[in-house]
Amino acid sequence: TSLNLAPSSLLETAIRSAYVAGNLMTSATASDKGVEVTKLNKKDLLTKIDPLCEEAIKKTILARFPDHLILGEESVEPGPSASSMALSSFLEKSRATKKPLWIIDPIDGTTNFVHDLRYSAPSVACCVNGEVVVGCVFDPYANETFWAVKNEGAFLNGERISVKPEACLEDSVIAMGAPPGKLSASKSIKGFEGLLPKVRTIRMLGSAALMLGWVACGRLNCYWEWDLSSWDVAAGGLIVEEAGGRMRGLEEDTLKFDVSERKIIADDGKCGNDVREVLKESGLF
Ligand code: IPD
Ligand code: CA
Ligand code: CA
Ligand code: CA
Numbered sequence: 001t002s003l004n005l006a007p008s009s010l011l012e013t014a015i016r017s018a019y020v021a022g023n024l025m026t027s028a029t030a031s032d033k034g035v036e037v038t039k040l041n042k043k044d045l046l047t048k049i050d051p052l053c054e055e056a057i058k059k060t061i062l063a064r065f066p067d068h069l070i071l072g073e074e075s076v077e078p079g080p081s082a083s084s085m086a087l088s089s090f091l092e093k094s095r096a097t098k099k100p101l102w103i104i105d106p107i108d109g110t111t112n113f114v115h116d117l118r119y120s121a122p123s124v125a126c127c128v129n130g131e132v133v134v135g136c137v138f139d140p141y142a143n144e145t146f147w148a149v150k151n152e153g154a155f156l157n158g159e160r161i162s163v164k165p166e167a168c169l170e171d172s173v174i175a176m177g178a179p180p181g182k183l184s185a186s187k188s189i190k191g192f193e194g195l196l197p198k199v200r201t202i203r204m205l206g207s208a209a210l211m212l213g214w215v216a217c218g219r220l221n222c223y224w225e226w227d228l229s230s231w232d233v234a235a236g237g238l239i240v241e242e243a244g245g246r247m248r249g250l251e252e253d254t255l256k257f258d259v260s261e262r263k264i265i266a267d268d269g270k271c272g273n274d275v276r277e278v279l280k281e282s283g284l285f
């Protein structure tokens with residue numbers, strides 16, 4: 001059955017589909033990158049290219065695996081409740097039909113894409129039995145391909161990567177989200193205020209998927225965000241874990257990465273507990 005698929009064929013398809021989308025991104029003209037509509041609010045953007053990338057990724061996956069299920073950001077109504085509901089219904093369907101479920105973000109970092117800030121990336125993950133087994137995040141500007149296969153490690157452009165913990169929180173570089181929702185923005189502001197005096201610095205670079213890749217290869221010690229969707233974290237979460245880091249729920253010490261977790265903290269295996277403590281002291285939860 002499809003559950004006995006070799007991880008390598010899933011990985012190859014994940015990478016190939018991320019490349020197809022990445023090429024669409026880098027060949028887009030300035031007018032292609034204009035905002036077509038705003039979704040939840042004026043901070044939540046959509047260009048012509050997002051759905052094109054989503055279609056291209058889907059087409060690439062279905063050409064190889066016609067019966068697999070695919071959940072993509074641009075095929076779901078905007079907003080956290082629709083995204084959580086879509087995930088549960090796709091996971092349920094995947095369980096019932098025993099078909100793998102792909103979770104894709106055609107462009108993670110659309111705001112960066114619109115403003116020509118060169119930090120955005122397609123993110124492609126495949127789940128079998130509800131668990132992410134393969135993930136790829138492709139940065140088409142830096143030409144960096146992050147990928148991971150469950151139990152087989154994490155790689156950047158073919159080289160194995162691992163997290164790089166610092167001695168203490170004071171030496172750690174933390175990244176966080178600046179999410180479009182009101183509640184998550186106010187949580188982020190509180191968290192920023194509490195954390196900044198206690199760490200080396202904080203970065204907010206606008207692509208959760210890429211930041212997870214950067215935690216995995218040791219450029220960042222930690223990434224946290226208050227409200228993300230499955231397509232933001234599915235691939236990057238596996239990449240962090242396979243690089244020896246931890247991908248956990250922000251509030252609870254979940255032992256293992258779960259794609260339905262919306263408040264997440266990824267770390268180098270060391271500073272995450274301290275970061276979580278500071279966020280708690282800052283009144284986030
Ligand atoms: C967004 C990015 C951003 C994060 C937002 C996400 P999108 O994804 O990952 O870094 O702060 O919460 O929604 O909409 O650009 O795919
Ligand atoms: Ca979006
Ligand atoms: Ca995203
Ligand atoms: Ca997106």
